[in-house]
Amino acid sequence: ANLVIDGVRPVLAENCGIPAATRAKSWRATANGFEMLAADGSVAMAFHRTGEDAFEATSGGFTLSRAPMS
Known part of the structure; x- marks a missing residue:
């Protein structure tokens, strides 16, 4: 979200x-x-950058990446 309140952005x-x-x-961020x-x-949860639009959880073994755009 582009809404920033007290330095954080809401998430659902x-x-x-x-x-x-x-x-x-x-x-x-x-x-x-x-x-x-x-x-x-x-x-x-905390994530560190592993590449362009790719992140890995500092614990738990989860990874995130941007879905390809079609």
Whole structure:
């Protein structure tokens, strides 16, 4: 989202199959990737950049990448 409130952007991940991600209510960019934050501001999941539009969770073994555009 382009909406930034107090340095974080809202996220809606309640239908995700990853329990830690479903706790996320916002996210923020970091120097090496991004963090998904719980409602209390604690880090639910953190990701570091592994390539162009590709990220890996710092724990949990999850990876994210941008879907190809058709």
